[in-house]
Amino acid sequence: MEKKLSSFTNSEDVVQDGKNKVAIYCVHCTSLILNPATGTYLSNIQFDLPTMTQKKNALTVQTDPVTECFRVDDMYHFENIGFSVQANDVQYLACADCEFGPVGWCKDKISFIALSRVRYEL
Amino acid sequence: MAKSYDYLFKLLLIGDSGVGKTCLLFRFSEDAFNSTFISTIGIDFKIRTIELDGKKIKLQIWDTAGQERFRTITTAYYRGAMGIMLVYDITNEKTFENIKNWIRNIEEHAAPDVQKMILGNKCDMNDKRVVTKDRGEQLALEYGIRFMETSAKASMNVEESFYILSRDIKAHIDKKMEGKNTSEGRNPPSVIRPTPDGGGGFKGNKPSWFSRCTVL
Numbered sequence: 001m002e003k004k005l006s007s008f009t010n011s012e013d014v015v016q017d018g019k020n021k022v023a024i025y026c027v028h029c030t031s032l033i034l035n036p037a038t039g040t041y042l043s044n045i046q047f048d049l050p051t052m053t054q055k056k057n058a059l060t061v062q063t064d065p066v067t068e069c070f071r072v073d074d075m076y077h078f079e080n081i082g083f084s085v086q087a088n089d090v091q092y093l094a095c096a097d098c099e100f101g102p103v104g105w106c107k108d109k110i111s112f113i114a115l116s117r118v119r120y121e122l
Numbered sequence: 123m124a125k126s127y128d129y130l131f132k133l134l135l136i137g138d139s140g141v142g143k144t145c146l147l148f149r150f151s152e153d154a155f156n157s158t159f160i161s162t163i164g165i166d167f168k169i170r171t172i173e174l175d176g177k178k179i180k181l182q183i184w185d186t187a188g189q190e191r192f193r194t195i196t197t198a199y200y201r202g203a204m205g206i207m208l209v210y211d212i213t214n215e216k217t218f219e220n221i222k223n224w225i226r227n228i229e230e231h232a233a234p235d236v237q238k239m240i241l242g243n244k245c246d247m248n249d250k251r252v253v254t255k256d257r258g259e260q261l262a263l264e265y266g267i268r269f270m271e272t273s274a275k276a277s278m279n280v281e282e283s284f285y286i287l288s289r290d291i292k293a294h295i296d297k298k299m300e301g302k303n304t305s306e307g308r309n310p311p312s313v314i315r316p317t318p319d320g321g322g323g324f325k326g327n328k329p330s331w332f333s334r335c336t337v338l
Contacts, residue, residue: 031149038126052157061159075169076180077126082168084160094160096168097149101160 003030005119011068014120015041020070023121024113031097032079039070039077039113049102049114050092064116069104072111081111128177131291132202133284135185136224137209138217142243144185145274146209149281172288179288200232204295205239205287210258212242212271213250218257225265237290239268241283246273 005025008014014021018041024034048063055062072078080096083106093111094101104113135143147168170181184199208224210217221240228236242258245251255271262269268286272279 029149035126050159052159054158054162076130076182078169079171080169082160082165085164085166087163091166092160092163094157094165096147096170099148099157099160099165101157 003121005030006122007119008116011041011043011115013122014115024070025119025121026095026098026100026103027117027119028100029095029098031095033081033095033103033118034070034072034078034113039072042069042071042112043067045069045112047105047112049105049117052101066112066114066116068115069112070115072113073109075106075109075111078111126178127171127180129179129292129295131179131181131204131288133181133183133205133207133287134200134203135183135207135209136228137207138211138214138220141209141211141214141217142274143207143209146207146241146243146272146280147183147185148274149277170284172285174285174289174292177292179292181284181288183284197231200228200236203232203236205237205291206232207283207287208238208240209243210240210253211244212253212258213244213247215252218242218253218261221261235294237287237294238265239270239283239287239290240265242269242271244273244275245271245278246276 003025006013007027017037019037020034020039020041022036023032024039025032045067047066047069049066051062051064075081075083082094082096082099082101084092084094084102090105090107092102093104093106093113095103101117103117104111106112135146137143144165147165165185167182167184170183172179172181184203186199206228208221208228210221212218225238228238240258240262242253242255258271259269268290270279270283270286272283274280
């Protein structure tokens, strides 16, 4: 059963009725993160998500600004996901199977998946 | 939104440092992604979804993430745990001997009816094996718990072991619920527990489990 997974290009392809239109997968492996229509689309988030790799000896954490996310209100709505140890008031989210990440973050029990850091079954 | 699962189990991985507990949680070990950011801060727990007998089960799996090195595995970590994987390394005698100490630790801190399973990991390294499969089976028999040899590296028996432990927990819960439904106020189900000295060994001058804990 070969799935066709596509990288993120624009939100119109992956959002329907304010939810994720299709299943969401890890960018690096084929781990299923979220089933369709499980996350709520948000377009006005402002969060600096650390990049996956960090330069050696850098004094500050390098980040990428994230504006588009899927919000997941209950961590058990994820199919497979890893939660990091708490750092800077948040827990970062990583793939449960290969630990690619961060794919998003969790604050006050609400999780956010960055649209640009996952793949889609399109 | 409707409830997206039927059961929710909290599982723990316990064992000495270096036995490969963290690797048991990689499904694609060959292909693990080396994210410097995530590996620096460390993973607290993972959520996995499996299906058993047509029921959707969410597993929340906690790895000690090196806490065992600092001997800080306490009641807080065990709270709510319904299943525990006791992991040793078949190429390291000490990690096997310490399983008894870990079981004692569990008896002290975890719920008495927590479901346990012993895993002899790294069974792909047969040439370096020092603990025979027989001894693993014998130990598990002593405590009346399940046993399996696994290889996280070769993805051998890893998923199977999580399914088996989950199936045991589900059966245990279903039985408990049944008991509640049929006869209210009945005594809790009896639990087979090992004798205080673990049914052999460690008689007399038993060392504290701390003193036997390997710091790697």
